[in-house]
Every structure is written in C-alpha cells, then in structure tokens.
Amino acid sequence: MAIIIYRTKFCKQRINAGARGYSLNAFAGMLGISREKLDLWAERHTRFAEAIGAHKAKRAKFWEDELARIAREGGKTGSTTMVMFALKSVAGEDYGPMTGEGTNHHTTEHVLSDDSAEKLKDLLE
Numbered sequence: 001m002a003i004i005i006y007r008t009k010f011c012k013q014r015i016n017a018g019a020r021g022y023s024l025n026a027f028a029g030m031l032g033i034s035r036e037k038l039d040l041w042a043e044r045h046t047r048f049a050e051a052i053g054a055h056k057a058k059r060a061k062f063w064e065d066e067l068a069r070i071a072r073e074g075g076k077t078g079s080t081t082m083v084m085f086a087l088k089s090v091a092g093e094d095y096g097p098m099t100g101e102g103t104n105h106h107t108t109e110h111v112l113s114d115d116s117a118e119k120l121k122d123l124l125e
Contacts, residue, residue, distance in 0.1 A: 004033050006041045011051040018055035021062040021086070027055070060091040 010031070017027040028035045042049040063086045070080055087095040 002032075004031055004037070006045060006048065008047065010041070011047050014048070014051045015054045015058055018058035019062060021059055021066075023059070023090075024052075024055065056090060060087065060094070063087045063090060 014027055024038055025035050028038050063083055067083045
C-alpha cells in the first residue's frame, strides 16, 4: 500500500468534493486515506484546515440546490427526507431543530395539494 503524503492540490480537491455533496469521510476515501489522516493534515497545514469551511459551504449548497430541484420538479419517494437528512448533517445550524418557547420538536411530514405544489413551484422559478 502506497503512503499518501499531503499535497497543496488536496485543498482544491477537498472543496470540489464538497461541491459534489461528498462528506469529509468520502473525500478521505477518494484519496485512499483515513479521516484521521485528514484531521492530522488539517492540524499541520493551515490552508488545508481553512478548506474545511469552504468544503462544508459547497456541500450545503449542493444539497440545498437538490432540495430546490425537488420542490420545483418533484422527487421520488423519500428523496426530500434524504436531502433534509444531508442538510441537517452538513448545515445543522441552519436545518437543526428550532429552539425557543413553544417550539415543537416533533418531525412532521407534510403533503402539498397539487394547487399548493404549483404555487410553490411558481414562487421558486
């Protein structure tokens, strides 16, 4: 097994992986290394550590784009749930549970009528 050493090109590759929706674990797999190795590189290389934020933001954009596409065009059964799970994982500060007085922490699935779905689609276009 070849030993993979850090290269500055990995910063851009890391950001590009996020733009395609991939997690940091998946990026580590693409390189053939462990997630722990990524963390070690981030500790030792400031530029690589800074790429974490860009990776996360690009990944959130990927999944938000997918959610908007589903809202416009519809999706297969469970697709919205899958996307929301991804968004809660990558952008929990935006998609995590709401806090505050009177907040209901139960998840409820809503089904839109055809008329409401069309209105939502028109708003998104």
